[in-house]
Amino acid sequence: MISVQSVDLTFETNDGPVQALKDVSLDVKQGDFVSFIGPSGCGKTTLLRAIAALENPTSGKLSVNGRTPDEARRSREYGYVFQAAGLYPWRTVAGNIKLPLEIMGYLKAEKEERVKKVIELVELTGFERKFPWQLSGGMQQRASIARALAFDANILLMDEPFGALDEIVRDRLNGELLNLWKQTKKTICFVTHSIPEAVFLSTKIVVMSPRPGRITDVIESPLPENRTLEIRDSKEFIKIAQRVREGLKAGHTDEIL
Amino acid sequence: MKFFNMLRKLFSNGNIIPIVTVLAAIGVFWYSVAIPMNSERVARKFKDLTASEHVLKAWNLEKPKLPTPHQIITEMVETVFFKKITSKRSLVYHGWITLEATLAGFILGTILGIALALGIVHNRAMNLSVMPWVIASQTIPILAIAPMIIVVMNSVGITGLLPKAIISMYLSFFPVVVGMVKGLRSPDQIQIDQMKTWSATPRQLLWKLRFPSSVPYLFASLKVGIAASLVGAIVGELPSGAIAGLGARMLAGTYYGQTIMIWSALFSAAFLAASLVIIINIIQNITLRKMAIIR
Numbered sequence: 439m440i441s442v443q444s445v446d447l448t449f450e451t452n453d454g455p456v457q458a459l460k461d462v463s464l465d466v467k468q469g470d471f472v473s474f475i476g477p478s479g480c481g482k483t484t485l486l487r488a489i490a491a492l493e494n495p496t497s498g499k500l501s502v503n504g505r506t507p508d509e510a511r512r513s514r515e516y517g518y519v520f521q522a523a524g525l526y527p528w529r530t531v532a533g534n535i536k537l538p539l540e541i542m543g544y545l546k547a548e549k550e551e552r553v554k555k556v557i558e559l560v561e562l563t564g565f566e567r568k569f570p571w572q573l574s575g576g577m578q579q580r581a582s583i584a585r586a587l588a589f590d591a592n593i594l595l596m597d598e599p600f601g602a603l604d605e606i607v608r609d610r611l612n613g614e615l616l617n618l619w620k621q622t623k624k625t626i627c628f629v630t631h632s633i634p635e636a637v638f639l640s641t642k643i644v645v646m647s648p649r650p651g652r653i654t655d656v657i658e659s660p661l662p663e664n665r666t667l668e669i670r671d672s673k674e675f676i677k678i679a680q681r682v683r684e685g686l687k688a689g690h691t692d693e694i695l
Numbered sequence: 696m697k698f699f700n701m702l703r704k705l706f707s708n709g710n711i712i713p714i715v716t717v718l719a720a721i722g723v724f725w726y727s728v729a730i731p732m733n734s735e736r737v738a739r740k741f742k743d744l745t746a747s748e749h750v751l752k753a754w755n756l757e758k759p760k761l762p763t764p765h766q767i768i769t770e771m772v773e774t775v776f777f778k779k780i781t782s783k784r785s786l787v788y789h790g791w792i793t794l795e796a797t798l799a800g801f802i803l804g805t806i807l808g809i810a811l812a813l814g815i816v817h818n819r820a821m822n823l824s825v826m827p828w829v830i831a832s833q834t835i836p837i838l839a840i841a842p843m844i845i846v847v848m849n850s851v852g853i854t855g856l857l858p859k860a861i862i863s864m865y866l867s868f869f870p871v872v873v874g875m876v877k878g879l880r881s882p883d884q885i886q887i888d889q890m891k892t893w894s895a896t897p898r899q900l901l902w903k904l905r906f907p908s909s910v911p912y913l914f915a916s917l918k919v920g921i922a923a924s925l926v927g928a929i930v931g932e933l934p935s936g937a938i939a940g941l942g943a944r945m946l947a948g949t950y951y952g953q954t955i956m957i958w959s960a961l962f963s964a965a966f967l968a969a970s971l972v973i974i975i976n977i978i979q980n981i982t983l984r985k986m987a988i989i990r
Binding site: 540571 | 895899
């Protein structure tokens with residue numbers, strides 16, 4: 439599905455080159471829910487952006503659905519959810535969700551149908567005609583997810599979509615996202631800096647560390663596919679969380695040495 | 696009824712007291728300054744006046760150095776309401792001539808401003824090269840350029856509205872360029888990246904994101920632009936031989952020492968400018984409310 443082979447990515451800045459990714463290799467299979475976790479500066483967002491063709495790797499090979507990331511972008515094979523909902527204030531919720539469909543030239547009837555479908559999916563029915571400022575932060579982010587789902591991309595890339603929300607809303611949206619993933623069977627890449635979030639959501643957890651950004655551990659989650667929030671108190675959950683924490687710590691020790 | 700409600704609101708908000716206070720202060724200052732400024736002429740014309748008679752004469756001279764507000768208002772009422780609007784002595788006639796050139800120049804300037812802004816935002820070479828020229832264009836005094844434009848255009852047989860409109864355009868395109876460049880660049884990186892993930896064409900990026908984002912900036916520019924347009928139209932009337940328009944009226948006033956005429960033309964111009972800005976403000980509020988940008 440997504441294959442990353444020894445990718446390096448260096449940014450040229452005024453203070454000289456900064457290596458954001460070093461020798462990163464990874465395989466994401468169809469239907470995976472992959473979380474990227476690590477401290478800021480570990481390149482998790484950069485990796486996601488490279489998969490989305492928003493950044494260009496300096497070297498290495500990246501392929502999405504068997505094509506280059508840019509080809510995949512052009513044929514709209516992924517939906518991207520950013521940190522901020524980024525809804526257009528002059529469009530209603532429905533209008534915002536319709537935006538990518540307008541850009542992609544869907545027919546009117548199909549646009550309406552798809553908007554209706556994804557609004558139901560993210561449980562925003564009744565809010566179609568509201569403007570973004572009339573919604574809470576959590577609802578805005580749900581609208582933003584609906585927008586990324588509106589066209590049938592089978593990959594969903596999410597860059598800390600719930601980072602700005604409080605924990606209660608976040609828990610709820612995590613549950614909803616998991617349901618959504620099961621319903622739509624999409625492949626999801628999810629950037630986060632919350633360990634419980636990563637462990638709760640993922641089938642695969644990619645632990646990263648900074649300077650230079652690299653992968654320190656990849657954990658295949660043994661948790662069952664059907665999860666409820668209570669699973670976070672289970673032994674397996676705590677064990678995986680521990681392993682993630684150790685992976686993060688290992689990255690830091692490297693840095694000190 | 697509605698009008699009275701509005702008035703009541705105005706009073707109850709306490710808005711009216713500061714306004715009246717400022718107006719009263721200006722009035723007191725104006726009338727008191729008018730006495731010494733006009734007293735020389737009073738003394739020359741009349742002998743043996745008591746002090747109060749002297750003051751009254753100073754406030755009501757036919758050709759005063761400084762006309763008083765009531766003289767200007769009387770003149771304005773007379774030349775606006777009691778002259779046929781086709782008459783050369785009607786302020787409505789002169790105001791309309793100036794307004795025509797103002798609006799034509801404003802429309803041209805807005806189009807030019809938006810076009811330049813689009814170029815600057817979309818083309819790297821234009822981004823680097825155009826802005827310095829745009830700024831340089833505004834450092835040249837309009838009074839120096841206006842006669843040249845009039846003369847050059849006259850020599851190729853273009854007279855009347857167009858040369859004045861060009862001068863208006865010259866002044867009004869500037870705020871539009873500056874505002875629109877800022878407005879078109881106002882979408883944040885996330886919004887632009889988002890468009891990229893949908894593989895939007897540059898045209899879609901412009902129409903669906905950049906242009907709607909720039910609307911509040913556009914209106915701010917238009918308000919400055921239309922006032923500048925009016926100044927341009929008036930300046931454009933000065934070197935053209937003072938035939939018609941508010942600028943011509945001011946010039947004619949200075950030729951013949953008709954200070955009241957100058958001041959009434961000046962007040963008309965100010966009134967016109969304020970009205971135009973208010974109209975744009977109303978259009979702005981309606982548009983932005985419709986776009987749900989203000990609520």
